[in-house]
Amino acid sequence: MSNIINTQKTFKINNINHIYFIGIGGSGMGGIAKILFKQGYQISGSDLTSNLITKDLISLGITIYFKQEIKNITNNIDLIIRSSAIKNNNPELIIAKKLNIMVISRGQMLAELMRFYYGISITGTHGKTTTTAMIYEIYKLSGLDPTFINGGILKNTKEYAYLGSSKYFITEADESDRSFLYLKPIINIITNIENEHLDFYNNNIEILKKNFLKFCKKIPFYGSIIICIDNVHNFDLIKNYLFNCKCNLITYGFHKNADIQLYNYKQNGYKSQFYILEKKNNLSLKINLNIPGYHNALNATAAYTVSKFNNINEKIILKSLENFNGIIRRFDILGIIFPKKQIKYKQNIIVINDYGHHPTEINLTIETARKIWPNRNLIMIFQPHRYSRTKNLLNYFVQILSKVDKLFLLQVYSAGENFIKNADSRYLFKKIKKLGIILPKLIYFTDYYSISNYILSKLKGNEIVIFQGAGDINKISSLLIK
Incomplete structure (x- = not known):
């Protein structure tokens, strides 16, 4: 059988032209949007934040709204694809149902593309x-x-x-x-x-x-x-x-x-x-x-x-x-902070960004860093991702996060979840402190600049600084490098 076929480039879903994505910048969503755009569909969508994927889609000519509201959903939209992170009370989703626009999940659309x-x-x-x-x-x-x-x-x-x-x-x-x-x-x-x-x-x-x-x-x-x-x-x-x-x-x-x-x-x-x-x-x-x-x-x-x-x-x-050089935000070396006159570090500082948010992934990151740089202090800035994950894996998180030399805990990135008692950063901080292996620091700041400046003030040199998490922690690491 030949490897070259043309059906996927010409096949079109009947009566579907304009496809709208709720959560277009999410993992996997942007990729589907890009493929459908390349296949000739009119694509638009919304998301709450800008990232590399939304910037790329906009450069192609795709319209993206960074506020999810009723007016974004118009009668000329034939199909809506929703991210799994989108809740049923999302205003765009509510108006879409009132307008009888068909709504399917990301997984359903991916299956149709693969068919x-x-x-x-x-x-x-x-x-x-x-x-x-x-x-x-x-x-x-x-x-x-x-x-x-x-x-x-x-x-x-x-x-x-x-x-x-x-x-x-x-x-x-x-x-x-x-x-x-x-x-x-x-x-x-x-x-x-x-x-x-x-x-x-x-x-x-x-x-x-x-x-x-x-x-x-x-x-x-x-x-x-x-x-x-x-x-x-x-x-x-x-x-x-x-x-x-x-x-x-x-x-x-x-x-x-x-x-x-x-x-x-x-x-x-x-x-x-x-x-x-x-x-x-x-x-x-x-x-x-x-x-x-x-x-x-x-x-x-x-x-x-x-x-x-x-x-x-x-x-x-x-x-x-x-x-193969890897994936952005997977043990991604962002850069090196060199000693300067105004910042008298002993030696340079290597800054790494890693997407891992499960204790097993974090443990692999720590072990890998220890093997590469055995003589450097390992500092981790960790942003817990979801209250539910923090609750379900709390003791595992406590055990693994205690393996670093210095730990900074950011507030939980909720990913749309409601607060869960004894599953927030304060509780995780208390459990790690009680274990007694390291003395973590809990960061209460919420703005990126304050967090970045605070972390920078605590560095001494000869350190590996790992920004760990799947939320918006990468914006803080980018500021630290700048």
């Missing part, structure tokens, strides 16, 4: 964005010209979405709101499953796992499930359910029973290298990465595995992985 393609989805609690980007760059380098939608922006090309000319469609599949169940890919990767977004699953991880299993059952017999065997919940799926699946099942990981096994991992500063063994073909290869961390070695192995399943040459895969 006419050879879909490759990447699921899991952590690593989706990086793995998706790695796969996209491999396929692009190989000449397959895939369509691609991602939740993060590539450092190499500044892309987060791309409309290709081939049959391949590569995208993250989000389990957080069960929207991944709309998709019907040919290949699915499961990076890991953890206690995250359990408010959608009756606070029961077994229900979450059953939904992953339900998604896996959508894979056709000629497709593949590629799953990391190192994760305990993935291992449970393999052992109890997936061992007799009708499609191709390929496991990867450091585990001795993995079909694609990683070994001899080494980290040299910011770079890393490791070997993989393809047991089926008795093939051993060395992979060099331009980014650090065991977790990125696993992400790269998942990307390698799906690429080999589609018969991409090993040399192209290895070259692409070696040239």
